[in-house]
Amino acid sequence: ARARPVLEAAIDTSPIEGRLRDVCPLEFRQVRRTGQEERLFNGLVETYHYLGYTQPVGEHLKYVVYGNGRPVACFAFSSAPRHLGARDRYIGWTPEVRRRNIHLIAYNSRYLILPWVRVKYLASHLLSRVAQILPADWARIYGHPVYFLETFVNVPRYRGTCYRAANWVLMGKTTGRGKADLLHRPNRPVKEVLGYPLVKEFREMLVGEAS
Secondary structure, X not given: OOOOOOOOOOOOOOOEEEOHHHHOOEEEEEOOOOOHHHHHHHXXXXXXXOOOOOOOOOOEEEEEEEEOOEEEEEEEEEEOOOOOHHHHHHHOOOHHHHHHHHHHEEEEEEEEEOOOEEEOOXXXXXXXXXXXXXXXXXXHHHOOOOXXXXXXXOOOXXXXXXXXXXXXXXXXXXXXXXXXXXXXXXXOOXXXXXXXXXXXXXXXXXXXXXX
């Protein structure tokens, strides 16, 4: 059993407000396997994200975003769920192709804007920026590309407004049953499934013979 992450040092929680340009320059730091900065990420997510921190399984990257030198947001991306009906229908691949090419999708498992940050348009701007940065980092670290991003939105707690503003598309909803379901009845909240193509030819790349 892993110990829950904690913030190892005091964090400046004074309000960050204003316009988008007021928090620039924005710096995206990929912090996986960086020691202290990764522990900062883990502690921030554990403390301030409503789901807390969960150790990603498989391929994954973690980002802390800094504005004017202060942390303003965190992102985690990991290997995509193997079975996701809404996504699989949207892409149009067969089970065999999905098994072969599922590694070409990255799942946005955590997105946190720190609670003292209140900057209009920041959330959607960061989503657009990280979608430009992540593919190169993923290819450099794992040796293969990703062509598509996906995430879940827990409705009605959230509406996914920032994702929609950043041009993520609604692919459908989960069944609410989870991968360990044995009774074929919902046992968890139904979530919206949103996706974001990283290349125009994402279907050809995901359904084709890429490996």
